[in-house]
Amino acid sequence: MHLFDTIPVGAAFGAQELHLSDALLARWTSLYPDDAPEDGRMPAGMIAVASMRAYSDLVTPRPPGNVHGSQHYEMLRRPALGERLTTTIACAGKELKRDRRWVHFDTETLGEDGTPCFRGRMTVLWAA
């Protein structure tokens, strides 16, 4: 279990692949019908699918009840539908403020050609 006291700052948790498949897009647009892309590129909000899957699947196990506190996204290019993305995630820091435990994670998502598509920093209120 990655507890606040033991989660290693600077640690890389690995890489997660995401295929921007027709099936994935269909699920996304079932939730957000207006996001059907007109330009053959990933809807911007799916940046969260890449970053959160990396967090959810690689930073494990986590204490239940963590809460997302803030998020920074830097969109460099929207990848094409059908592209296979690779997202890495690392612990960028942690701090205790007013008895609240905050953990920061940096993510970077690369496209099939190895060029960056987007970067992020998420700050999470850690439950334990």
Added chain:
Amino acid sequence: MTDATLMQHDSLAPVSKRIDRAAIRLYAELTDDFNPIHLDPDFAAKTPMKGIIAHGLLSVNLLWQSVRASLGEAAVSDATLDIRFLRPVREDDVVTAGGQRREDGDGYDVWIANQHGETVIAGRLSHPAQGRAVS
């Protein structure tokens, strides 16, 4: 995106959505985020949130949609978004995203509010590659 495009819009078009249980469940599946604070009423009731809260990023997509509707697809392709989650979004809340061009011309102040008019998410959207939109 050109600076001229940005200059034509002082505000971003509002986009709304009801965040119901089905939406929360589907977002959990899309993001692999099955944190019980989003899905388990009994667990969530015992946390400081005192009940189910939606994933914050579920609502943030409305911001991207608002930017796209107002400024076009290109405006989301080179954007930087900084947001803070200020209040929880509850099951069946209706949230609305929007934004206002900053007086200093450096991007937009953006927000998401619930049906009570409370700001639940706030932040800033900018286009660093474009420089300052309005001087």
